[in-house]
Amino acid sequence: MTTLLQAFAILAIITGAAFSTLGVLGYYRLPDVYTRLHATGKVSVFGVVLLVVAAAVLTPLGFGKGLVLIFMLVLGGPVASHAIASAAHTIGIPLARTTRDDLAVVQDAAPFDPGAGS
Amino acid sequence: MSAALSFVLHAALILHIALIALCVWRVWRGENVIDRLIGADLVGTLILGMLVIIAMIRGNALYIDVALGLAALGFVSTIALAKYVADGRMF
Numbered sequence: 744m745t746t747l748l749q750a751f752a753i754l755a756i757i758t759g760a761a762f763s764t765l766g767v768l769g770y771y772r773l774p775d776v777y778t779r780l781h782a783t784g785k786v787s788v789f790g791v792v793l794l795v796v797a798a799a800v801l802t803p804l805g806f807g808k809g810l811v812l813i814f815m816l817v818l819g820g821p822v823a824s825h826a827i828a829s830a831a832h833t834i835g836i837p838l839a840r841t842t843r844d845d846l847a848v849v850q851d852a853a854p855f856d857p858g859a860g861s
Numbered sequence: 862m863s864a865a866l867s868f869v870l871h872a873a874l875i876l877h878i879a880l881i882a883l884c885v886w887r888v889w890r891g892e893n894v895i896d897r898l899i900g901a902d903l904v905g906t907l908i909l910g911m912l913v914i915i916a917m918i919r920g921n922a923l924y925i926d927v928a929l930g931l932a933a934l935g936f937v938s939t940i941a942l943a944k945y946v947a948d949g950r951m952f
Contacts, residue, residue: 746863749863749865749866752866752917753865753866753869756869756870756873756914756917757869757873759873759910760872760873760876760877763876763877763880763907763910764876764880766903767880767883767884767903767907770884770887770899770900770903771883771887776893776895776896776899779896779899780899783899783902783903783906786903786906786907786910787906787909790906790910791906791909791910791913794873794910794913794914795913795925797917798913798916798917798925801866801917801920802916802917802920802921802922802925803922808922808925808926808929809925811929812925812928812929812932815929815932815933815936816909816932819932819936822936822940823902823936823939823940823943826939826940826943826944827895827898827899827902827939827943829943829947830895830898830943830944830946830947831895833947834894834895834946834947836893836895
């Protein structure tokens with residue numbers, strides 16, 4: 744049983760490290776900010792979460808702490824990525840090799856006003 | 862802990878240190894401010910993974926608590942910096 748758990752942990756660690764490596768390679772090689780953001784999202788949601796799964800299998804930490812950490816990562820990663828992408832589009836970072844920009848059309852039609860609804 | 866598991870854990874730790882060095886280089890010589898912000902967020906996430914690997918190597922669940930605190934602080938700092946870049950003010 745212990746050998747089986749260790750084999751599962753080794754598999755999870757190797758997969759997580761591979762996802763982290765691919766994410767950092769994408770951060771290096773992709774052409775603009777938005778595609779780089781797409782690559783780095785994989786590091787937080789797949790790389791670290793698989794490492795936490797391996798830790799929950801191996802160390803006697805109980806599943807509670809690992810579940811809270813996974814919940815925090817899965818909840819926080821997309822929100823942070825969306826905030827960064829929204830900030831990039833707001834200050835006008837150009838898109839590489841794009842055919843059209845849907846968000847620019849929306850912003851031209853109705854400029855975003857935070858205080859309009861209240 | 863078996864020898865194979867120990868080898869994989871130490872190899873993953875060294876790999877994460879190398880990836881953090883690459884990201885720090887990119888933050889230093891970035892193209893624009895958003896690129897550097899993504900790099901800083903990525904460094905925080907990789908340090909989180911490093912803490913989890915250290916928790917497995919030492920067999921100590923205390924490092925998972927440190928990783929929890931780092932995840933919360935990194936999330937808040939990324940959101941605050943993105944808002945500062947977009948609006949020009951923090952609050």
